[in-house]
Amino acid sequence: MIVKTRKVGNSTVLTVPKDFNIKVAKEYKPKLLADGSILFAPKNKKYLGTVRLEN
Numbered sequence: 001m002i003v004k005t006r007k008v009g010n011s012t013v014l015t016v017p018k019d020f021n022i023k024v025a026k027e028y029k030p031k032l033l034a035d036g037s038i039l040f041a042p043k044n045k046k047y048l049g050t051v052r053l054e055n
Helices: none
Strands: 006-008 012-013 030-034 040-044
Touching: none
Parallel strands: none
Antiparallel strands: 006 012, 030 040
16 A cells, blocks of 8 residues: 655645544654654554654
8 A cells, every 4th residue: 555645735744544444633643763764653652662752
């Protein structure tokens, strides 16, 4: 599956596939990783694997 960025106002957005069953209005903390990957972790989680997210 491939998703493509698009422009909405001043933001660049990625569409979350319907198959992921993500609830509307759920909050995530984004993190840009050194390799260019983007990680979105649920806001209420402090750790996801070995990547620490700042509060």
